[in-house]
Amino acid sequence: MATHAGGLTATRTVHVQRLVRRFENRTVLDGLDLDVGAGEFVALLGRSGSGKSTLLRALAGLDRDVVGSGTVDVPENSSVVFQDARLLPWQRVLPNVLLGLRGTDAVRRGQAALAEVGLAGRERAWPNELSGGEQQRVALARSLVSEPELLLADEPFGALDALTRIKMHGLLRELCARHRPAVLLVTHDVDEAITLADRVVVLDGGRIAVEVTIDLPAPRSHRQPQFLAYQELLLHALGVDQTEG
């Protein structure tokens, strides 16, 4: 099991060093190093099976049985969102947001979080009365209501249609600007990574093979020539040959 060595500083929210993860005799993470700064938004790209979810689960403390070694330092106050919202179907929306939240002002904070994601007035709805996008908004409210230092997100918009996904990008950007968590976002979508992240890292061969700082003013769009340059660079890093097909 990886050790937690207290390697965090005021400006560093995630510190991963020489992380190795094996499943039986298959090495998925092979001495991976990654730091995420306080308030920094990092997008993690990689081919299918490259180990993105494995890394995220290791950071979230969800794979303690896996054989491995190295250092993983993450703040205790971290939240995780997945591709599916994972709401409790027998609880209404507000109690779903309040899961794990204590204190006398919990209800007020939950209501404020729902308002922030555009769901004021839906506190008493049941999860199955909400669309997929709305359920994912509830999941975002739940993940941010505890004011986490770190938000771990595993393809949170992967199941949404293109238009909803674009709206969710805007929402996530706003929420991050307000709450300033460090974010590690796993995605398949190169454009999503460039649109949202301060830095994009590409996982290959069990390590971070490529790192690109995205230096683009907002609002980011395909109309920016530099956007297309980042796109080409990252597609190349992912082994996608744009001249094919």
Ligand SMILES: Nc1ncnc2c1ncn2[C@@H]1O[C@H](COP(=O)(O)OP(=O)(O)OP(=O)(O)O)[C@@H](O)[C@H]1O
């Ligand atoms: N519990 C497990 N037992 C055995 N092998 C596993 C387990 N979890 C993941 N793996 C293997 O580890 C490798 C990396 O999986 P992982 O889900 O991290 O990849 P990924 O980059 O997130 O892929 P995708 O983009 O397709 O979601 C895969 O080959 C997978 O089969």
